[in-house]
Amino acid sequence: MNIGGIDIGHHNGLTIIADGPRPRCLFRCKLAGEELYAGALAAFQTLSVKLVVIERSVEVLTHGRARKGMPERVSIERAIINSAPFVGHAQLAAQHAGATVLLTTATDTRKVLGRIPSAPVGLSGKRMRYDKWIDKVIASRARLLVDGWEDGAGDNEHCRDALIAALWGLARIKLPAALTATSDERHTRRRRSQITTRRS
């Protein structure tokens, strides 16, 4: 079963992995917004993708990522707002290709990488800032989780985030249904004590 991951942002990353004893990377590409629908549709149909995980941008992340000042923060937020419709484009492409769509955030998907260590103290004051440090941590781990992730075209942070989203989808479909239920389903499920049984 092939699983696709999309990282939405100013640049959109698209990665497709194949399930197996060790996941294999079949496709990776960085796409601009205008080309996202056509590119994603072609990739999903050609490689017969069954599940697509879309990682949305979260505005909260901008506060940690733009510590230089207000202009940088504003430009990042503006890029995120401009990229909001791309979630719809990606969703539409996946649905047209006949795939199931899951929406997540980076905070959730990064859990597949295991425990990420605490950032060194005083990182923002040093030459390497937090966002560069976390990218380095993720890059060193993500390439170990799949087969066929080589250097070269497509080895960028967008495709890497899309890969992590796809790996999250792969881990999620292997869980029992009870654990993958949405919060609404969890609340409607009755407790064992509430279930009345008939005694003869």
Place this chain on the structure above:
Amino acid sequence: MIDPDLPAILDPFELALGVGLLSEAAVESALPRLADTCPWYLGFRRATRAEDEIAKFDFAIYTSDVGRILLQVKSSRCGANKHDRLQRYGRPLYRVHAVTVRPDMEPERVLGRVLAACIRAREEAIASRCVADHRSLCVAWRKEAA
């Protein structure tokens, strides 16, 4: 069992040529599969001998919207990097995209690599509003890289 007709030491140059031919064959078998899913795909042809040696491309993919996409098949990333350098700093005739494919790759992965190269080429051409093999794209790419 070792074949007695084979030479004891293979010539590395001939070995590389053989690997290259097998990679090209893998790409050739993957390309027709694009016809089922890509509406812009019209067809492809192999390069002529002159095109292969002078313009340095192996396949020409014809599309309905951005003209033809030229692909150069390489079996190592090192070779692809060399090709990219020549595109940047040499005097290229056309914009040619390099695809790294090894003969031992499974067909799905080869198809993914080729499709990614085509999508990248289309995106570049659409963004700069010209055909995908125009050599001005090499210059634009150099500016972007710098």
